[in-house]
Amino acid sequence: MLEIAPRQNDQSLKQYVFATLSQNIVRLNLKPGEKLNEAEISELLGISRTPIREALLDLAEKKLVVIRPRSGTFVSFIDMDIVAQFLYLRTVVERDLSRMACDCLSPDDIDRLHENIAIQKYYYETSKPNKLLECDIRFHGEIYRICKKEFLSDVISNLSIHFDRIRYLSMTKREFILKISEHENYLHALENGDVQAAMAISDEHMAHTFEDYEWIKEAFPHYIGSSEG
Structure with missing residues (x-):
């Protein structure tokens, strides 16, 4: 069942x-490999099919769906090559942001x-991965804001959806408390102005995603594949 949030005033x-x-x-x-039904989406959202088709084209451009002529539109599989490239970008960027944030x-x-981390723990203990993911994203977003890199934060956010599927699945594990x-x-490390420690922890934090991927590959092999379908 789709989660339907209210439309924001500034959204087309x-x-x-x-x-x-x-x-x-x-x-x-919407699971990897699942076929999307335009008519059902139109009925659920209460809008015509034209903006749905336009949105699906944008999703296909970002490799989140695959449009197959005469077959339909399908949710893309989790493509680890895309995840790895995004992770490389974030590792490079956030290592430097760690240095800047110390200053x-x-x-x-x-x-x-600190408040964000306390809320993360609450959502972890109450088994609310949706809220935990939102909180995790805000934590990292705060570092960009502190360093006055909000535009870069928006760029990263727009590219993160493939990565976020890995993060969401990892938040269903009890071991996620280690990430917190x-x-x-x-x-x-930031409070102490310890640049080297902050950069090392940031690198380690990103690297643990690959460990999550190994677990996901075993637990959800049917979710893994090429984003080209």
Whole structure:
């Protein structure tokens, strides 16, 4: 069943459909390989099929769906090559942001990040992976904001959907508490102005995604494949 959020005032119909479908792809409400039915989506969202087709073309461009002539439109499989390339980008960017954040972190920033970690723990203990993913994204987004790199944060966010499917699945594991402890250690390094420790923790945090992938490959082999379908 699709999760349907209210349409925002500044969203066009195409943007609304894109946001709705991409969120449901990340949260596995729309599973890899699943066929999408334009008529059903149109009925669920209460809008015509034209903006749905336009959104599906945008999703295909981002390799989140595969459009097969005379067959239909299908959710793409999790493509680890795409995930690895995105992870490389984030590792390079966030290593440098760690250095910058050590120099410009304010007491208010520290409080905000500690509050975020406390909320992460709550969502982990209450088994709410949707909320936990949102909170995790906000934690990393705060580092971009602190370093005044909001535009770069938007670019990264727009590219992250393939990666976010891996993150969402990893948050269903009980062991995810280890990732939250990495956030705590990272924040501690930032507070102390320990650039080398912050950069090392950031690298380690990104690298653990590959460990998650190995688990996902065993637990959900039917989700893995080429984004080309």
